[in-house]
Every structure is written in C-alpha cells, then in structure tokens.
Amino acid sequence: MDWMALSPEEWTAVRLSLKVAVTATLVSLPFGIAIAMVLGRGRFWGQSLLNGLVLLPLILPPVVTGYILLILFGKRGPIGSFLAEHLGIVFSFRWTGAALACGVMGFPLLVRAIRLSVEAVDFRLEEAAGTLGANRAWIFLTVTLPLILPGIIAGMVLCFAKAMGEFGATITFVSNIPGETQTLPSAIYTFTQVPGGDAGAFRLTLVSVAISMLALFASELMARYANRRLDVE
C-alpha cells in the first residue's frame, strides 16, 4: 500500500488547494450575496451589463480570464499596484492570487445559485416583517437570509468545487510554483509532464475525487436540513 501514501510535496498541494478554495469561497460569499440581491431585486439601468460582467468568466476561456487578472492585478497592474501599496495585499505569484483567480471563476456559479433563491423569496413576507417593526437590515437578517440559505449553500458548494478544479486562469495569473501557487490540478498537470509521474497523478486524482464527493455529500446534508426547516416536502 506504500504507493497510496502521499509524498510531502503532494500533501502541500492538497493543503494549498483546500486553503485556496475555502478562501476563494468565503471571501466571494458576501459579494456574491450582495450582487445576487441587486440582480434579483433591483430594476435599474445597467442591470444587464452587470449581469453580463458577472457571468463573463463562465463564458471566456479561462486563460483569457487569467490574463486579464494578470493585467489588472499584477505588480504593475492598476488595481494590483494600488492594493500592494495601500493595503499590502500582493496577488502576483502568491497563493492569494490563486484564490483570487479561483474566486473570480467560481463567482458566476455562486451568484446564479443565490439569485435563483432570492427571486423565489416571497417579498410579501418581508413586507410583513416591516409592519412588525423590523427595519431593512433586520428584515434581511431575519427573513431574507434564512429563506435564501439553501441557495447560498448550493452556490458555495458550486463555487468551492469550481475553485478546487480551477486550472487555466490560475496557472496563467500566478504560474505553477510548488508550495505557493501549485494547486491540485496544477500538480496533476505537472506529474503528467514528467516521466514516471503517473502514480503521483493517480494519487492526487483520487484525493480530488474524494474531496469533491465529500463536498457534495455535505451540501446534500445541509440542504436537507435547510429544507426541513422550511417544511418543503
């Protein structure tokens, strides 16, 4: 069974991938909820433009998305240099850059899932909460948020899964540096490029499958719990 044991380098790639995917999902979540609320509820000029912009990474070749990120968030990029100078956040060739790339690629999936459940929420329930004394913030926290929870869970799982598998945008933006930006897909890709790497590629593939299955399983459990609370039969 020795061939099943992961080498330290492989463990590093697994841990890094999890760190990148979790960060990408959690950081994009508040933005995703906000954008989903705006798209699901608002009627304003430029709405379809915003919608298109959010969905863009889904349609563009990942390499193109990665290159755009490189231009905008690279060391000399307009946003990248600003963030590095004022907030000390550096993306280029760091794991944070991988998280950014994964977050951007997963964002459309996150927003779509949440938006669908936002549109399904009966706004009259929010009206009722208002007549009971709740202001907008409380209405959101006590009525809207619990009701869109199933959509949030679904969106988070999709975003996490996308982040775990993201390859093109990540490798274009932050390259393939072991221990810093080499996530599972990059590591598998690297193994396939060297002679005798098949065993390593296979082991990481199994890990990949296991993590995906676990995420799916967890989301099923959470969705069932959320639906039971809503009494959806």
Place this chain on the structure above:
Amino acid sequence: MTLAVDITHRAGKFLLDAHFAADGGLVALFGRSGSGKTSIVNVIAGLVRPDEGRVIVDGEPLVDTKRGIFVPPHRRRLGYVFQEGRLFPHLTVRQNLLYGRWFTPPAERRADIGQVADLLGLGALLDRRPGRLSGGEKQRVAIGRALLSNPRLLLMDEPLASLDEARKAEILPYIERLRDQARVPIVYVSHSVAEVARLASTMVLMSNGKVAAVGPTPAIMQRIDLFPLTGRAEAGAIIEAAVERHDERDGLTELRSRAGLWRLPRIDAAVGSRLRLHVRARDVMLARSEPVDVSALNVFAGVVAELGDDTGPIMQVRVDCGGETLVARLTRYSVQRLALEPGTPVHALVKSVAFDRRSVGAAAGASLGGDADTGDA
C-alpha cells in the same frame, strides 16, 4: 384611538379618493372587490405611498405629502393581519408570535404571549411550523403575531376570505374578543356583509375608490338608499337585543329589544348578555293585519317609514317598530297590493330559522351610540 384618512392616489386607471375619520372600536372598510379597501389599508400601513394627502393616527401624522412626512412602516407601530397570513415559514409558531416583540421597546411590551395564546387558542401550536397548520390556525397565529407587536391599531385585510364557513365561524368570536376584551382598535377590510354586520362598530362604505358613506354600522345598514352598495341579498338591519331566558324544552332563546321579544334557535350566550342580530331584509315579511296561525315566531307591530326608490321588480321597505328599524325586501307587486306607503301600520314577521351562526354575534361595547361622525362623504 382616532384615525383620519384623507388621500388621493392613482394606480393605473384606478383613482382612490378617500376621506373619512373614525374613532375606536372596529372600523370596517366595506365594499366590492376593487373598490379600494386594501389600498387604503396599505396606505395606512405605509406599504403604499399616496400621491397626495395624509393619514393621522392619534394625532400623529403617519404620512402628510404637503409637509413631506412619511413614517416608514416599521416605525408606525401598526399590526397588519394579511389575507394570506404571511407567516414566516422558517420560524416556529412561537418565534413567529414573538417576532414583533424584538422590535418593541421593553417599556411598551404590554402584550404577553401567554395571554395572547389563550385569547386565540394557540397553546397547542406553539412549537409547530406554519407549513403544518390549517388555514384557520394560520390566521389565528397571524392575528397573534400582529397583537404581540403591541400595535396602537390593528389592520386586518380580509382575514377570513381564504377560509371556509366552518373556519370563519371559528375565528369570528376571537375577533370579537379582541374588540371587546383586549380593546384593540381595529381597521377591518371585508366584502362580506355578514362579517361587517356582526363585527363593525363603525362602517366605511367604499364604492369605486370613493367613500360612499361612513357612520355607526347599524345606522349605515338600515339605510335603504345604500342597499345597492351594502349588497341587496345579504343586507339588512342590525338589532341589538339582550338575552332574557333560554327555553331548554323547545331549544329556543328569548331576547328583548325595543321592537319586542325575539325567539331564536338556542344561542350559546349567558342570560343578560347583549347580542347583535343581523336581520337580512330578504328574511323579513310584512302583513297589513296582525297575522294569526302563522309559523313565524317573531312578529312586531310597526309603521312603514320609507319606501325605496328602486325601479326594478324588487324594492326595500324600512319599517319602524317601536324605535327599532327593520328593513324588508319585497316585490313591487306586494308593495302595491298591500298599498304600503309611509305611515301605513304593518306587522313585520321574521322566521326564527332565518338566523344562522354568522348572523348572531356579541354586541360591540363601543358600537351603540358610537361617536364617529355620520354622513355622506
């Protein structure tokens, strides 16, 4: 509680132009579907912003377009019971009931969940979720939820419309209790004459977005010129009567009103309690001479006070019976055959079985001699 509404609001082709004032008890907004009742309640609640006008509750302007005042719904301290309940599906009944309490300043938390649960019979439902409740239970929870937010005024928009007759009969006594025991001022929207006749102390009669009449319910219901609006088939006078005794042998209850003695099928009410009877005009018969050998148990001597000016084959006749008003709905043919005209002495006959559970209710504490201003608007 005083309520003054002066609003004009246009929604598409519909123009709402409502002006009325009322104080205390249960104020019913009555009219056909689409007459603007719900719009008025939504304006009072702050869910709709009127184009022009003002709404004043207890002297405080909730909206006044001239002075640029608009109090947002969550600061109005009004309870709203919606037609469809609108319970929060993700909360238990108890959490639903307590929702408004969070937002009430501690000093103003008078309503107590135990009392409200008792009043509305919710004790056994507290730990259930709204998805598993029947329609009647949902509406009772919705009423309790609104009450526990300690509103200064309760708005009810057709709270019984989605329920069947049995569920309606189940909830009506609870609303009477709110009116008489909890003494919560209520604005009640309905298109059912029976509900309004039974519950309302003051009645605002709506027609095509305008207020056709406003005043104490008995005074409005006995006006035969308003019959086309109060709904000919179900409309009729309202009589207040006190329970005198129960005749257990024959299963009858005797009540005393100014018109005389009423005998109705056994009513579940204590001797001495005051009840309100809705006597539908179509259930009233008139005779020129005192009828003998007649099955109807309620016969009152009176005088024709007014003939309706309807042009069709059916007309309304208002009869004064010892200071009490009854309205009879007769064919024009009968009116001519009996040569009825104002001043004609007649006997009014009402079958005892014409009364059902919905047409007998508790008399409103504030309803008699109500001080709301009467008159056409």
